[in-house]
Amino acid sequence: MFRFQRTSLRRRVALAAALVLSGSLALAACGGGGDDSGGQPAATTVSQADIDKAMSTPTELTFWTWVPNIQKEVDLFQKKYPAIKVKVVNAGQGGPQYTKLRTALKAKAGFPDAVQIEFQYIPTFSITKSLMDLRPYGAETLKDKFVPWTWQQVVGSNGEVWAIPQDSGPMGMLYRKDIFDKHGIAVPKTWDEFAAAARKLHAADPKVYLTNLAQSQAGVWFGLLWQAGVKPFENTGADSVKVDLNGAESKKVADYWSGLIKEGSVSTDADFNDQWYQSLNRGKYATWLTAAWGPVFLEGSAKATSGKWRAAPLPQWDAGKNVSGNWGGSTTAVVQGTKNPIAAAKLAEFINTDPESTKMFATQQFLFPVTKSLLADTSFVDRPLPFYGGQTVNKLFAGISDTVDTEFEWPPFLDQAYSDWGETVGKSFANKTDTSAALDQWQDRTTKYAENQGFKVEQ
Amino acid sequence: MSVNTTDRLGARAPSRSEVRRRGRGVSHARTGYLFVAPFMLVFLGLLVLPLAYAAYLSLFQERLIGGTVFAGLDNYTRALTDPRLLGGMGRVALFFLIQVPIMLAIGLLAALAIDSGLLRAAKTFRLGIFLPYAVPSVVATLMWGYLYGQDFGPFAQLAGKLSLPAPTFLSSDWMLGSIANIVTWEFTGYNMIILYAALRAVPHDLYEAAAVDGAGAIRTAWSIKIPALRPALLVCLIFSVIGSFQLFNEPQLMQRLAPSVIDSAYTPNLYAYTLAFTGQEVNYAAAVSFLLGAVIVVASYAVLFMSTRRSRS
Numbered sequence: 001m002f003r004f005q006r007t008s009l010r011r012r013v014a015l016a017a018a019l020v021l022s023g024s025l026a027l028a029a030c031g032g033g034g035d036d037s038g039g040q041p042a043a044t045t046v047s048q049a050d051i052d053k054a055m056s057t058p059t060e061l062t063f064w065t066w067v068p069n070i071q072k073e074v075d076l077f078q079k080k081y082p083a084i085k086v087k088v089v090n091a092g093q094g095g096p097q098y099t100k101l102r103t104a105l106k107a108k109a110g111f112p113d114a115v116q117i118e119f120q121y122i123p124t125f126s127i128t129k130s131l132m133d134l135r136p137y138g139a140e141t142l143k144d145k146f147v148p149w150t151w152q153q154v155v156g157s158n159g160e161v162w163a164i165p166q167d168s169g170p171m172g173m174l175y176r177k178d179i180f181d182k183h184g185i186a187v188p189k190t191w192d193e194f195a196a197a198a199r200k201l202h203a204a205d206p207k208v209y210l211t212n213l214a215q216s217q218a219g220v221w222f223g224l225l226w227q228a229g230v231k232p233f234e235n236t237g238a239d240s241v242k243v244d245l246n247g248a249e250s251k252k253v254a255d256y257w258s259g260l261i262k263e264g265s266v267s268t269d270a271d272f273n274d275q276w277y278q279s280l281n282r283g284k285y286a287t288w289l290t291a292a293w294g295p296v297f298l299e300g301s302a303k304a305t306s307g308k309w310r311a312a313p314l315p316q317w318d319a320g321k322n323v324s325g326n327w328g329g330s331t332t333a334v335v336q337g338t339k340n341p342i343a344a345a346k347l348a349e350f351i352n353t354d355p356e357s358t359k360m361f362a363t364q365q366f367l368f369p370v371t372k373s374l375l376a377d378t379s380f381v382d383r384p385l386p387f388y389g390g391q392t393v394n395k396l397f398a399g400i401s402d403t404v405d406t407e408f409e410w411p412p413f414l415d416q417a418y419s420d421w422g423e424t425v426g427k428s429f430a431n432k433t434d435t436s437a438a439l440d441q442w443q444d445r446t447t448k449y450a451e452n453q454g455f456k457v458e459q
Numbered sequence: 460m461s462v463n464t465t466d467r468l469g470a471r472a473p474s475r476s477e478v479r480r481r482g483r484g485v486s487h488a489r490t491g492y493l494f495v496a497p498f499m500l501v502f503l504g505l506l507v508l509p510l511a512y513a514a515y516l517s518l519f520q521e522r523l524i525g526g527t528v529f530a531g532l533d534n535y536t537r538a539l540t541d542p543r544l545l546g547g548m549g550r551v552a553l554f555f556l557i558q559v560p561i562m563l564a565i566g567l568l569a570a571l572a573i574d575s576g577l578l579r580a581a582k583t584f585r586l587g588i589f590l591p592y593a594v595p596s597v598v599a600t601l602m603w604g605y606l607y608g609q610d611f612g613p614f615a616q617l618a619g620k621l622s623l624p625a626p627t628f629l630s631s632d633w634m635l636g637s638i639a640n641i642v643t644w645e646f647t648g649y650n651m652i653i654l655y656a657a658l659r660a661v662p663h664d665l666y667e668a669a670a671v672d673g674a675g676a677i678r679t680a681w682s683i684k685i686p687a688l689r690p691a692l693l694v695c696l697i698f699s700v701i702g703s704f705q706l707f708n709e710p711q712l713m714q715r716l717a718p719s720v721i722d723s724a725y726t727p728n729l730y731a732y733t734l735a736f737t738g739q740e741v742n743y744a745a746a747v748s749f750l751l752g753a754v755i756v757v758a759s760y761a762v763l764f765m766s767t768r769r770s771r772s
Contacts (some may be wrong), residue, residue: 099736126521239524273715274604278611301530412523415737423722430719449738454524 027105046136046342054342060085061343064101065116065332066093067166067365073357077350084343095415096119098125101335105130108337113344117333119153119326120222120410122162123235125333127412132334133160137345145353149406150370154331157235162347163331168365169291170401171223171314171325174298177389178308179208179286187312191256192264194315198265201286211287212279213257214271215430218418219327226325226408228253228317233411241411243447246439254425258435268429272344277301289314291327292368292397299387307386311393313400329370368397375401411446413453421446466688534746541745543724544747548754551726552637555703555758558639563695567688571680573651574658576766585655589648596645600712603641619755627716638709646702650695657691658684690764693766697759704755727751 063086074086090110091097097122104111105128118124125131139161143151150165175187183204188194198210209446214220225232230249234242244250260266267285269276279285280302286293293312302309314324332348334341351357358374361367369375381395387442411417420442443459450457473666520530528599538544569588575583576626591599606612607628615625628637662685669679707728714721727747 095736102739137699216715268719269610270716270718275608275610275612275716278608282611284610413739415739419733419737422718427719427722452520452522453739 029299034245044136045138051137051342051346054340055081056083056348058083058085059340059343060087060349061114061340062087062089062112063114063344064089064091064097066090066097067330067361067367069365070351072364073360074347076348076354076357076360080350081343081346084347085372086347090254101125101130102128104339105335111335111337113338113340114332116166116330117163119150119168119329119331120219120414122154122331123410123412124414126148126156126160126162128330129160130336132336132341132345133162133339134164134334134345134348135159135161137342137349139164139345139349141354142349145371145373145455147370147375147401147404149326149401149404149408150329152332152406153329155402159238163333164352166330166352167293167361168370168401169223169293169326169368170397170404171227171291171327172192172294172397172400173287173289173312173314174294174309174388175287175312176283176308177310179283185286187310188315190319191315191317195256195260198260199263202265208283209285210265210269210288211289212267212269212271212276212285213261213289213429215268215426216270216422218362218421218426221421221425223291223325223327224253224257224289225250225313226405227323228325229243229323229405231407231409233409233417235409235412236458237456239454240458241450242458243411243443243450244459245443246362246436250441251436254435254439258429261386261429264417268346276356281305287413291329292401293328293366295385295388295397296366297394299385307389308417309388310391311396313403322403323341323405324400326408327403327433329368368401411450412455413450416449417446420449461581496634508598513745513748516742517749519742523739523743526653530742534743535594535750536745537743538750541747544727544730544750547724547727547730551704551706554635554639554706555700558642559696559699559703561639561698562643562647563650563692565656566647566695567692569659570688571655571684574654574684575676577682582721585651590653591647592649593646594645596641596708599645600641600709603637603644604713604716607637629713629720631720632769633722634713634717638706638713641709642702642706646679646699650699653695655718657688661687689766693763696766700758700762701755704728704751704758719729727754 002205019060026040027051051450061084065088078084078086091100091112095115101111101115106208119132133156146165147168147398150168150359154161154163154164154165179185180187182203182397183201185197188197194210201208201210213446222232228249230244230253232243232245232250234244236242257266261268269279280298281304283305290298295309299306300308313322316322332352334344334348338344351361353371355373357367358371359377359380362369362374362380369380374380375398381398382392383394384390385393424438424442424445425435427433447457447459493578517530518530519527520533521527569584572578573585578584594602606614608616609625609627609629612628614628618625626635665683665687666679669683674682705728706726710721710725711727711732714725721729723737724730728751731744731747731751734740734747
């Protein structure tokens, strides 16, 4: 799995779903060669009268999402619109859910009205015309409620609004204060300081690494590229894409990490498996470069280390600058072909903008907020977390959220790009081979794939 | 039974000659079809139709841009020259050649040991060997993955206590062997049960005759039991051909622990899965699956052919 998994429970759910799908030669039973259903409906605005009528007509919606206990937020929606009944279905987290969605869309049956989609997968689904443009339902007016870069993530190249943001993952650094103190290491502010600290720490205690750069975690890699200002992909048209995975900036980031890995000061263990959880619990890694959802996740998976962790921003490439990238985060989208587009669009809008609902997401499901109002809400940001020695970690990440570049784009074939990263760049980390050559290979494989899929590829 | 019923039955019962005239074949055949129908429906719906659909799919190419085009046999020619697929095929073939003889040998020894009647607590022994088969392969792989762990696994910790380097079960050199170990652990008991059941069916007169001729337990096992087991061993072997070439769960789960060792084309089945669900290349995946199926048919037939020829000679 190359996707982050937030809880071990959900990890198991995903695993179970993968198991179901793993029946040998089960391919035969799914997939299909059918054409894509229809084109985009004209972006004409739906009148308020139509919306009122739809929202008071008895309707049943199906909503696929893996957020635990999301029924609470959905209940708020049903309270406001008693005519609408929402059936919440957990169809697996990330990959397994997308696989089911694709299959249902191909079969033209059994797909949900509304669905949870991660930011990075929006182009992958909009290119197959699987998502509805939400502009006709007034989505554009919501723009100002959201942190700009999160909104930019859901906007298509022609201004379509493909989904409503739900949570995000601006990246920061969680570190072990006790380990830092023991070895007299100051919190690194730049990547140079980080490299020096990595060498110093590993020399002082060969069992400890300053951090672990997981060989399989393409999500982190994209987050680091995002921070460094690299634009690996740009969607330059409906059938053209720019792929720039091995440019100078990209190589700078890769050289930095492969250098640390080759000298042995940074480990490359695969993440989100038992070995990795144990390593976190037993202090093998002194930092975890992670996203805003990381603090609560760590609290659940490294209980033995409570009180020892602190949070800080990512080290910077240029001293004095303050920029970050993003890892993870989700949206609610409406599926093309739904019979109830208005109700589904309003569901997506309501749960992600209603103050009570968004606050529940932030305080009960610990999703990191994407609305400006909540990120300024003192009851959220000023909450001290005992696991982090009473630090107001939310405030730190709320600040980091504003420093994420808005222009970052995802390709319409993300699964392949992730998978190819693991088999080229990730592999070069694990085997301590030439990472620069691996970047070229990654570029080459991704380009070939894109061309094979009919894209015009600019380099 | 009331007299009445007997009367009716008697009145209805056709004479023997009548039965012969109506043709036992036809009426029995009809009933036969009726009995076979549920199986045939499932067989058609869940095997033949999907296979036909997959064959149909494998003749097209669907792309993200430009839609679906008829590709003829392009997917097959691509697959036949795809180094990643061929590499995976080679890997599972190697796996089959090494893992299967070991597994069948252990299973055979265990079956003979239980059948010899010389074992104490034979039932416990039998259950113990069979138990791993009851553990789903996913759970087994997770368990072994933990045992293999390079930092905190029990083997690594033991090695650490003895100041030895931790064994690298998950490195590229050892991975295939580590997977073979899991598969052997899982399926030895299954094969043992098949072989043991076959041993129970060997007529006792043969043993008596052997005993009269002065054969000991080992001589009896070698000259009577093992030859009698040939058909059962063949069944085990054919299952193993299929299982080896379809290897999927174990490598897919081990991928989480060592993603740089197990890539998406580690086994042909894993490759087909990745093509379909990661790359959205459903058509190519269908072609790859068909080729894999063809390889399995050929390998199974080769095993069958060789063993029947040997038994004749």
